[in-house]
Amino acid sequence: MEGSASDPRRLDEDKAWALLLWLAARARAGDAVVGETAFRVGEDGSVAKAASGDGTVTIRPEQEALLEMHVELAPAVREMLELYLPLVVGRRSTELVVGHLGQSLDGQIATASGASAYVTGPANIRHLHRLRALFDAVLVGANTVDRDDPRLTTRLVPGASPTRVVLDPTRRLDHDRRVFQDGAAKTLVFHCKGVTEARSIGDAELCAVPGRGDGFDLAALVAALHARGLRRLFVEGGGITVSRFLAGGVLDRLHVTVGSVFLGVGRPGVVLPGIDQIRSALRPRTRRFIMGEDVLFDCAFDRRHA
Numbered sequence: 001m002e003g004s005a006s007d008p009r010r011l012d013e014d015k016a017w018a019l020l021l022w023l024a025a026r027a028r029a030g031d032a033v034v035g036e037t038a039f040r041v042g043e044d045g046s047v048a049k050a051a052s053g054d055g056t057v058t059i060r061p062e063q064e065a066l067l068e069m070h071v072e073l074a075p076a077v078r079e080m081l082e083l084y085l086p087l088v089v090g091r092r093s094t095e096l097v098v099g100h101l102g103q104s105l106d107g108q109i110a111t112a113s114g115a116s117a118y119v120t121g122p123a124n125i126r127h128l129h130r131l132r133a134l135f136d137a138v139l140v141g142a143n144t145v146d147r148d149d150p151r152l153t154t155r156l157v158p159g160a161s162p163t164r165v166v167l168d169p170t171r172r173l174d175h176d177r178r179v180f181q182d183g184a185a186k187t188l189v190f191h192c193k194g195v196t197e198a199r200s201i202g203d204a205e206l207c208a209v210p211g212r213g214d215g216f217d218l219a220a221l222v223a224a225l226h227a228r229g230l231r232r233l234f235v236e237g238g239g240i241t242v243s244r245f246l247a248g249g250v251l252d253r254l255h256v257t258v259g260s261v262f263l264g265v266g267r268p269g270v271v272l273p274g275i276d277q278i279r280s281a282l283r284p285r286t287r288r289f290i291m292g293e294d295v296l297f298d299c300a301f302d303r304r305h306a
């Protein structure tokens with residue numbers, strides 16, 4: 001089959017991304033696609049359910065073989081669908097918590113001084129923007145906002161920017177950080193109860209949640225986000241934040257992208273309490289994807305609570 005930009009039987013990257021955004025919007029609305037369904041994607045990116053046949057993609061959310069294609073699909077586009085579909089279809093997709101870390105071969109996400117551009121390459125940066133676009137909220141720890149002053153928007157891909165959520169338990173971050181001032185997307189700052197009576201910092205809203213141990217009560221934090229209609233959560237880093245979500249049993253999936261670099265002692269990625277026996281290790285179901293020069297491990301967990 002000859003493919004061209006206007007060939008309705010061809011699903012190119014733009015159309016595949018339009019389909020993923022459409023499916024994410026369904027999941028966000030609590031109406032995720034849960035049964036086998038065929039779709040046709042128009043040249044303008046419009047998505048419609050269709051009878052399975054020429055020019056359609058069939059998605060099977062609850063099955064290992066997620067896809068059946070009656071379209072021409074480049075291998076890279078197929079990989080893209082296989083990577084992102086589990087995040088936007090199926091019963092769990094209406095309330096999903098997914099983390100990501102880009103790390104070196106020696107397990108560091110940044111140098112000791114906090115420099116992290118670029119542990120992983122441009123394809124992985126684009127992946128981060130795609131994840132932001134597929135989720136309701138992007139969560140980061142206080143150190144990331146302090147060190148990187150990130151914008152946390154979707155400027156590299158089509159799709160709306162998510163609500164930005166900053167975890168700042170003691171309310172220590174300066175008001176001049178971009179997420180508090182740039183108005184590029186809504187920003188919520190979570191702190192521990194009793195730390196401040198203030199209601200806002202710059203444009204951002206302050207929200208109190210109970211503490212637990214040396215951090216937030218993560219179940220209470222997730223519940224507070226759900227109460228605001230934010231049910232699909234992307235935890236973008238850094239290592240401390242992702243590690244706490246993982247240790248708390250709150251992550252459904254973690255993407256670990258490994259760049260071909262050794263950073264030496266720096267800021268570590270995942271750090272969990274130690275174990276004595278290999279049989280006690282956390283062994284997620286894992287898929288591997290080549291992402292530019294990097295390798296992405298997509299790890300799926302059985303969430304324990306929250």
Ligand SMILES: NC(=O)c1ccc[n+]([C@@H]2O[C@H](COP(=O)([O-])OP(=O)(O)OC[C@H]3O[C@@H](n4cnc5c(N)ncnc54)[C@H](OP(=O)(O)O)[C@@H]3O)[C@@H](O)[C@H]2O)c1
Binds near residue numbers: 110147168215240
């Ligand atoms: N390569 C990557 O994927 C990636 C991604 C993001 C950031 N980074 C880099 O990583 C570095 C920052 O990472 P990091 O691991 O040092 O710190 P981080 O995860 O950005 O922030 C950690 C801080 O956030 C607060 N926090 C997070 N989770 C919490 C919880 N469950 N309960 C209470 N407080 C919580 C705490 O603030 P308090 O300290 O106030 O208690 C904690 O110390 C930066 O250098 C950044 O450039 C890399």
